Amino acid sequence: xxxxxxxxxxxxxxxxxxxxxxxxxxxxxxxxxxxxxxxxxxxxxxxxxxxxxxxxxxxxxxxxxxxxxxxxxxxxxxxxxxxxxxxxxxxxxxxxxxxxxxxxxxxxxxxxxxxxxxxxxxxxxxxxxxxxxxxxxxxxxxxxxxxxxxxxxxxxxxxxxxxxxxxxxxxxxxxxxxxxxxxxxxxxxxxxxxxxxxxxxxxxxxxxxxxxxxxxxxxxxxxxxxxxxxxxxxxxxxxxxxxxxxxxxxxxxxxxxxxxxxxxxxxxxxxxxxxxxxxxxxxxxxxxxxxxxxxxxxxxxxxxxxxxxxxxxxxxxxxxxxxxxxxxxxxxxxxxxxxxxxxxxxxxxxxxxxxxxxxxxxxxxxxxxxx
Amino acid sequence: xxxxxxxxxxxxxxxxxxxxxxxxxxxxxxxxxxxxxxxxxxxxxxxxxxxxxxxxxxxxxxxxxxxxxxxxxxxxxxxxxxxxxxxxxxxxxxxxxxxxxxxxxxxxxxxxxxxxxxxxxxxxxxxxxxxxxxxxxxxxxxxxxxxxxxxxxxxxxxxxxxxxxxxxxxxxxxxxxxxxxxxxxxxxxxxxxxxxxxxxxxxxxxxxxxxxxxxxxxxxxxxxxxxxxxxxxxxxxxxxxxxxxxxxxxxxxxxxxxxxxxxxxxxxxxxxxxxxxxxxxxxxxxxxxxxxxxxxxxxxxxxxxxxxxxxxxxxxxxxxxxxxxxxxxxxxxxxxxxxxxxxxxxxxxxxxxxxxxxxxxxxxxxxxxxxxxxxxxxxxxxxxxxxxxxxxxxxxxxxxxxxxxxxxxxxxxxxxxxxxxxxxxxxxxxxxxxxxxxxxxxxxxxxxxxxxxxxxxxxxxx
Numbered sequence: 035x036x037x038x039x040x041x042x043x044x045x046x047x048x049x050x051x052x053x054x055x056x057x058x059x060x061x062x063x064x065x066x067x068x069x070x071x072x073x074x075x076x077x078x079x080x081x082x083x084x085x086x087x088x089x090x091x092x093x094x095x096x097x098x099x100x101x102x103x104x105x106x107x108x109x110x111x112x113x114x115x116x117x118x119x120x121x122x123x124x125x126x127x128x129x130x131x132x133x134x135x136x137x138x139x140x141x142x143x144x145x146x147x148x149x150x151x152x153x154x155x156x157x158x159x160x161x162x163x164x165x166x167x168x169x170x171x172x173x174x175x176x177x178x179x180x181x182x183x184x185x186x187x188x189x190x191x192x193x194x195x196x197x198x199x200x201x202x203x204x205x206x207x208x209x210x211x212x213x214x215x216x217x218x219x220x221x222x223x224x225x226x227x228x229x230x231x232x233x234x235x236x237x238x239x240x241x242x243x244x245x246x247x248x249x250x251x252x253x254x255x256x257x258x259x260x261x262x263x264x265x266x267x268x269x270x271x272x273x274x275x276x277x278x279x280x281x282x283x284x285x286x287x288x289x290x291x292x293x294x295x296x297x298x299x300x301x302x303x304x305x306x307x308x309x310x311x312x313x314x315x316x317x318x319x320x321x322x323x324x325x326x327x328x329x330x331x332x333x334x335x336x337x338x339x340x341x342x343x344x345x346x347x348x349x350x351x352x353x354x355x356x357x358x359x360x361x362x363x364x365x366x367x368x369x370x371x372x373x374x375x376x377x378x379x380x381x382x383x384x385x386x387x388x389x390x391x392x393x394x395x396x397x398x399x400x401x402x403x404x405x
Numbered sequence: 406x407x408x409x410x411x412x413x414x415x416x417x418x419x420x421x422x423x424x425x426x427x428x429x430x431x432x433x434x435x436x437x438x439x440x441x442x443x444x445x446x447x448x449x450x451x452x453x454x455x456x457x458x459x460x461x462x463x464x465x466x467x468x469x470x471x472x473x474x475x476x477x478x479x480x481x482x483x484x485x486x487x488x489x490x491x492x493x494x495x496x497x498x499x500x501x502x503x504x505x506x507x508x509x510x511x512x513x514x515x516x517x518x519x520x521x522x523x524x525x526x527x528x529x530x531x532x533x534x535x536x537x538x539x540x541x542x543x544x545x546x547x548x549x550x551x552x553x554x555x556x557x558x559x560x561x562x563x564x565x566x567x568x569x570x571x572x573x574x575x576x577x578x579x580x581x582x583x584x585x586x587x588x589x590x591x592x593x594x595x596x597x598x599x600x601x602x603x604x605x606x607x608x609x610x611x612x613x614x615x616x617x618x619x620x621x622x623x624x625x626x627x628x629x630x631x632x633x634x635x636x637x638x639x640x641x642x643x644x645x646x647x648x649x650x651x652x653x654x655x656x657x658x659x660x661x662x663x664x665x666x667x668x669x670x671x672x673x674x675x676x677x678x679x680x681x682x683x684x685x686x687x688x689x690x691x692x693x694x695x696x697x698x699x700x701x702x703x704x705x706x707x708x709x710x711x712x713x714x715x716x717x718x719x720x721x722x723x724x725x726x727x728x729x730x731x732x733x734x735x736x737x738x739x740x741x742x743x744x745x746x747x748x749x750x751x752x753x754x755x756x757x758x759x760x761x762x763x764x765x766x767x768x769x770x771x772x773x774x775x776x777x778x779x780x781x782x783x784x785x786x787x788x789x790x791x792x793x794x795x796x797x798x799x800x801x802x803x804x805x806x807x808x809x810x811x812x813x814x815x816x817x818x819x820x821x822x823x824x825x826x827x828x829x830x831x832x833x834x835x836x837x838x839x840x841x842x843x844x845x846x847x848x849x850x851x852x853x854x855x856x857x858x859x860x861x862x863x864x865x866x867x
Contacts, residue, residue, distance in 0.1 A: 073801025081798030091520035170765030401837035
């Protein structure tokens with residue numbers, strides 16, 4: 035093939051350009067520390083890296099969900115344990131033989147009332163601005179004997195009764211504990227009762243807007259007391275925690291389920307203690323009811339512990355998966371430092387060789403200079 | 406028998422011929438580095454004359470032809486390589502901009518924004534009656550919409566960028582076309598007076614190759630040796646001394662540059678579709694085929710995201726137990742935005758499935774969070790994240806493919822250019838050798854005359 039001087043030079047210029055481009059690429063990898071600096075460097079890896087980053091972010095979120103939930107469970111468990119102790123105390127009181135003695139009985143009544151108040155407070159525990167045991171009605175207090183009046187219209191009065199009553203007396207108090215209205219209702223059913231209040235006070239005047247507390251006392255046909263307690267005002271849903279792709283755990287936080295029976299059991303024991311004349315056999319029955327409530331409580335505590343264990347296992351698994359994803363991204367993305375540096379050196383050498391060849395071509399003698 | 410005069414004539418013809426040969430050689434040497442110069446080869450032949458007797462006698466030497474050392478086939482290949490290379494070069498350039506638009510380095514792009522967005526919904530599931538969580542959702546949604554807007558806007562901007570290159574290209578094409586036509590008419594005149602057209606043909610080749618780097622074309626020589634050029638679909642640009650011009654106008658409907666052919670009588674025909682090679686072909690390919698493909702994928706993703714989330718939220722109930730409102734407004738990636746009502750009041754975000762179960766019920770929030778892994782895009786085959794990462798992968802593959810094809814084409818172009826140079830290029834060593842030969846031949850012829858002169862003097866002195 036006929037080759038001219040110019041062709042030789044152009045050829046070397048061409049290779050010089052190619053070499054410098056390779057060198058540029060290698061220097062970018064070396065300098066940035068990354069094999070994949072743009073999608074075109076390695077489209078398949080680039081795509082995988084994006085997917086892995088998404089996975090990593092998701093795992094981070096699942097871990098956060100789980101750790102938030104575990105904190106929540108801890109709070110709930112504290113409440114459960116305290117409530118359980120109180121219920122146990124209540125049961126002991128109900129089985130105390132010396133309840134027959136009036137003086138002792140008055141002490142027991144006082145203690146039992148204290149227990150009732152405390153358990154009610156526990157049921158109404160707040161956590162981070164919401165109520166723990168309100169189901170889906172988190173801003174609503176689960177157990178409260180109160181009604182709100184707006185524009186002269188009052189919310190219904192609801193309460194629980196242990197059994198059928200023939201007479202129910204409702205006393206309504208304002209914020210300053212002043213009695214504004216007494217209502218008497220004949221008849222009441224076991225379970226939830228709803229009574230409408232027309233919003234008028236004893237004088238027949240419409241009361242001011244606001245929140246009003248009420249107390250309920252009921253008696254049966256023979257004049258004996260019927261136990262009452264506040265109705266659960268919350269919702270029924272459970273707390274949901276996402277622990278993975280299409281995978282979530284539900285934890286029951288329906289206060290009505292959890293605390294309803296306990297509150298009623300305590301109320302019944304209390305009204306049995308307060309009954310005049312005192313009936314020891316009746317108190318013994320109430321002790322049994324308290325036992326049932328305790329068992330139910332224990333079951334709720336076990337369910338919670340199970341959920342907690344499941345979450346802890348999920349947390350550990352998540353941590354492992356997170357590390358694996360991080361490693362995978364690093365493998366795909368990170369340039370091996372030594373290899374990259376060696377590559378740069380190799381290409382630099384190749385470039386220098388090409389330069390030398392070019393300089394040799396350019397310094398070759400031509401015929402005219404020899405003639 | 407040769408007479409004195411015939412010997413002198415023979416030697417004279419030698420001197421003149423070798424003088425011409427030296428001149429041509431000198432021209433080759435002078436133009437050794439001129440781009441597009443085809444070396445000229447002097448073809449020498451004997452001067453033959455018929456005698457009155459009918460026999461042929463030779464009488465010296467003549468220049469039969471000054472021929473271009475040329476390969477028609479190779480030139481044609483060089484021209485074709487020019488428009489292939491021109492196209493790939495333009496595509497490579499604009500695709501580099503496109504790749505930069507999808508910047509996912511350092512985890513700051515749309516992929517990350519999408520992940521953050523889904524995470525904020527999970528936080529709402531953890532606390533369905535939360536206000537802060539809703540506020541976070543709104544700001545993450547806004548960031549996500551921004552990402553979509555930015556990519557779409559950048560892709561549209563790149564499309565409009567091609568317009569200025571197309572306009573400049575058309576101007577250059579017109580200049581080249583008229584130059585070629587001008588050279589064609591000079592060619593006719595030069596041939597008419599029997600002059601050397603080699604330089605003209607060199608120029609025509611150079612201009613044709615330049616033109617080919619801009620658009621793909623058909624080129625042939627007519628019977629007069631003039632270069633005729635057409636667009637790939639046969640639309641004439643140069644025919645002998647006649648030429649037609651092209652123009653570029655922005656189409657008001659699309660904001661993009663359209664290319665027209667002017668018939669010379671005020672009429673125009675759109676030829677945008679006919680151009681598939683050269684730099685203009687590359688610009689058009691990126692602008693009209695490649696970028697619209699990516700834009701439509703982005704639009705599909707944005708529209709599906711909007712539809713899926715909005716329909717879930719509109720069926721739900723917000724923090725105050727009121728029916729939920731849409732989270733996103735818009736029609737595609739370019740105008741995706743957060744519902745302005747939500748920007749001022751994030752509590753309108755629905756998390757619950759029933760008015761009664763609001764605000765603590767997380768059913769709707771859970772459904773939205775689960776959209777992250779749902780197969781909703783691409784006819785129910787991909788999740789949002791997978792669809793986007795596949796799109797980025799596609800961009801990477803397309804860029805890589807063009808880069809590879811460009812590399813291959815540069816190799817091919819280099820091959821043909823080299824081959825042409827091998828045939829047509831000047832080797833100064835070769836020319837130097839020829840120079841010496843011709844010079845010696847010239848001196849020899851001159852020497853003959855000198856000897857003849859001496860003989861004449863001898864005869865006269867006799």
